[in-house]
Amino acid sequence: xxxxxxEEHKMLQKAARDFAAxxxxxxxxxxxxxxxxxxxxxxxxxxxxxxxVCIPVKYGGAGFDYISLGIVxxxxxxxxxxxxxxxxxxxxxxxxxxxxxGTEAQKQKYLVPQAKGEKIACFGLTEPGAGSDVAALSTxxxxxxxxxxxxxxxxxxxxxxxxxxxxIFAKTxxxxxxxxxxxxxVERDFPGIQTGTIEGKMGVWTSNTGWVRMDNxxxxxxxxxxxEGEGFKIAMxxxxxxxxxxxAGAVGIxxxxxxxxxxxxxxxxxxxxxxxxxxxxxxxxANISQRHDIGELLVQKVGWMKNxxxxxxxxxxxxxxxxxxxxxxxxxxxxxxxxxxxxSSEYDVERHLRNSKAAxxxxxxxxxxxxxxxxxxxxxxxxxxxxxxxxxxDAALWG
Amino acid sequence: xxxxxxxxxxxxxxxxxxxxxxxxxxxxxxxxxxxxWDEYAIETGLTLAEDHGGEAVLLTMGKPESTEAxxxxxxxxxxxxxLLTDDAFENSDSLATARILTAAIQQQGDYDIILxxxxxxxxxxxxTAVQVAALLGIPYLGYVxxxxxxxxxxxxxxxxxxxxxxxxxxxxxxxAVVSVLKEIGEPRYPSFMGIRKAxxxxxxxxxxADLGLSADEVGAAGSNVQWPEVTLPPAQETQLxxxxxxxxxxxxxxVQKLLAEKVI
Numbered sequence: 203x204x205x206x207x208x209e210e211h212k213m214l215q216k217a218a219r220d221f222a223a224x225x226x227x228x229x230x231x232x233x234x235x236x237x238x239x240x241x242x243x244x245x246x247x248x249x250x251x252x253x254x255v256c257i258p259v260k261y262g263g264a265g266f267d268y269i270s271l272g273i274v275x276x277x278x279x280x281x282x283x284x285x286x287x288x289x290x291x292x293x294x295x296x297x298x299x300x301x302x303x304g305t306e307a308q309k310q311k312y313l314v315p316q317a318k319g320e321k322i323a324c325f326g327l328t329e330p331g332a333g334s335d336v337a338a339l340s341t342x343x344x345x346x347x348x349x350x351x352x353x354x355x356x357x358x359x360x361x362x363x364x365x366x367x368x369x370i371f372a373k374t375x376x377x378x379x380x381x382x383x384x385x386x387x388v389e390r391d392f393p394g395i396q397t398g399t400i401e402g403k404m405g406v407w408t409s410n411t412g413w414v415r416m417d418n419x420x421x422x423x424x425x426x427x428x429x430e431g432e433g434f435k436i437a438m439x440x441x442x443x444x445x446x447x448x449x450a451g452a453v454g455i456x457x458x459x460x461x462x463x464x465x466x467x468x469x470x471x472x473x474x475x476x477x478x479x480x481x482x483x484x485x486x487x488a489n490i491s492q493r494h495d496i497g498e499l500l501v502q503k504v505g506w507m508k509n510x511x512x513x514x515x516x517x518x519x520x521x522x523x524x525x526x527x528x529x530x531x532x533x534x535x536x537x538x539x540x541x542x543x544x545x546s547s548e549y550d551v552e553r554h555l556r557n558s559k560a561a562x563x564x565x566x567x568x569x570x571x572x573x574x575x576x577x578x579x580x581x582x583x584x585x586x587x588x589x590x591x592x593x594x595x596d597a598a599l600w601g
Numbered sequence: 602x603x604x605x606x607x608x609x610x611x612x613x614x615x616x617x618x619x620x621x622x623x624x625x626x627x628x629x630x631x632x633x634x635x636x637x638w639d640e641y642a643i644e645t646g647l648t649l650a651e652d653h654g655g656e657a658v659l660l661t662m663g664k665p666e667s668t669e670a671x672x673x674x675x676x677x678x679x680x681x682x683x684l685l686t687d688d689a690f691e692n693s694d695s696l697a698t699a700r701i702l703t704a705a706i707q708q709q710g711d712y713d714i715i716l717x718x719x720x721x722x723x724x725x726x727x728x729t730a731v732q733v734a735a736l737l738g739i740p741y742l743g744y745v746x747x748x749x750x751x752x753x754x755x756x757x758x759x760x761x762x763x764x765x766x767x768x769x770x771x772x773x774x775x776x777a778v779v780s781v782l783k784e785i786g787e788p789r790y791p792s793f794m795g796i797r798k799a800x801x802x803x804x805x806x807x808x809x810a811d812l813g814l815s816a817d818e819v820g821a822a823g824s825n826v827q828w829p830e831v832t833l834p835p836a837q838e839t840q841l842x843x844x845x846x847x848x849x850x851x852x853x854x855x856v857q858k859l860l861a862e863k864v865i
Binding site: 208209210213214216217220221246249250251252255259264265266 | 672673676790791792793794796797799800801
């Protein structure tokens with residue numbers, strides 16, 4: 203057993219963490235009160251290779267492994283959830299979906315520019331009336347000749363107003379529940395698609411969250427991802443990738459909260475000594491530290507499983523549920539360590555607390571993941587092989 | 602165009618604390634980084650290579666662990682690197698270091714410009730680059746804030762230097778040794794593709810014998826400066842006072858206070 207990072211991983215981690223500290227966090231501190239999406243970071247992230255970190259070089263990516271996707275997600279969310287969300291949606295939900303399920307032509311047309319960061323992509327599954335209950339989605343796809351006409355509305359879509367490409371899930375057979383869902387690659391320029399921004403969120407203020415409305419949106423039949431009726435399986439496999447980035451990002455929040463709390467505890471004095479000397483403050487810090495290390499181990503295991511090509515739906519679900527709840531609890535503890543100052547926007551921990559609440563809801567609520575874990579434990583759910591699995595990492599093939 | 606960038610690995614002084622003083626950090630290891638000033642030299646070399654064609658290569662003298670810093674430079678885009686390392690090089694002062702660097706430069710073939718940061722954050726002597734220029738017998742342009750013009754065919758360079766009394770514009774022949782300041786341009790982040798290449802790179806090493814130097818020219822034996830003790834500067838006591846009120850009133854109070862303290 204080897205828990206050490208490779209030299210390549212360490213260099214990647216340092217570069218990503220430097221970028222997060224020097225570029226991302228200062229910009230987020232400025233933009234968060236303005237609820238402004240840091241659009242200028244996208245070309246910089248593309249230039250570095252952040253937007254295609256684990257995509258093979260031949261498809262425009264940087265050719266790192268899946269562990270690296272976790273490393274950059276952790277580094278970005280240390281600064282703020284929104285930038286990690288961009289990676290989750292663009293790289294994990296959309297690009298890895300095309301990498302796993304797409305035809306060679308789809309990979310060349312859509313994956314290559316996405317991995318290079320020339321085009322930004324998002325994921326349209328959730329609807330006003332269908333969140334955790336995916337099979338209840340009501341967007342329809344009707345085939346007319348060589349075109350599908352998509353009609354319906356997607357809600358809570360990260361990057362809705364930013365993305366060039368959308369991976370949209372719609373029912374090609376409304377009579378069937380999840381077996382009637384198909385996946386489509388939709389371009390912003392296709393006739394019949396509109397997007398807008400959702401205001402009034404509790405947190406993640408620098409992330410673009412919105413809605414996507416389609417009214418007989420014309421999508422060429424060749425843009426169907428996978429086969430007709432395969433959409434549910436595609437969506438779930440995409441979520442296996444994105445939930446991994448959510449879990450890794452939550453570890454980043456915990457690292458940020460730990461660092462901030464330790465620094466503040468050494469500096470702030472009460473009753474004639476630094477609060478770091480008070481045992482109940484030590485307990486709060488011990489809790490954050492413990493959660494961080496447990497979360498990191500869960501994330502590392504999922505990264506390793508992905509590299510090995512081992513199905514990881516159960517482990518990813520567990521990591522996502524644990525890490526996001528742990529990050530929320532840790533951000534709350536960090537605010538407590540900071541006292542009244544922690545309740546002020548002057549300190550990052552206030553933002554982390556607001557942001558971390560979102561992650562216990564999106565990409566499957568904690569309750570959905572608890573049900574999944576119970577189903578696995580009780581033997582009610584067993585993962586079956588997919589028609590197309592996410593390829594295991596192979597350094598030679600990745601380039 | 603070939604730019605040789607003199608780059609040093611230094612302790613991460615931001616990590617220094619009372620419990621880990623500078624000497625201990627340098628002797629026993631600890632968090633190490635590319636000398637931050639040298640990052641600006643790397644950026645200058647890479648920009649010149651992009652604008653004029655050619656390449657920037659790194660030259661580093663240090664312990665074997667300096668490969669870590671070298672790989673950061675390679676990941677930023679440098680095309681090659683040489684590590685000058687030998688037990689005999691230990692405790693070299695700036696002049697001995699300059700002898701070692703000069704011997705290596707003379708084995709590099711044709712070059713157009715040698716770049717360095719204005720100083721290194723550990724020793725902070727700012728002597729090595731100028732001593733390299735002197736030993737090579739080429740011009741030295743120090744504290745360069747901007748390259749105003751450069752013509753590799755005509756072998757001329759015009760730079761803006763920061764000097765005590767302001768700025769001066771200087772034209773020199775090439776090749777020259779140029780040490781740069783922050784204003785020269787913000788260093789780029791290593792690209793992920795660059796990291797993958799750099800992580801796999803084998804860094805060629807040269808020692809005393811390869812450079813044709815004798816043991817009494819380098820290390821402690823070849824140095825006039827010794828470092829018997831290195832300590833952190835004493836912590837400065839500071840006081841913070843917030844002046845409340847409207848900006849105009851606050852400014853008046855501030856001026857009074859500065860006058861009272863004889864700052865202005």
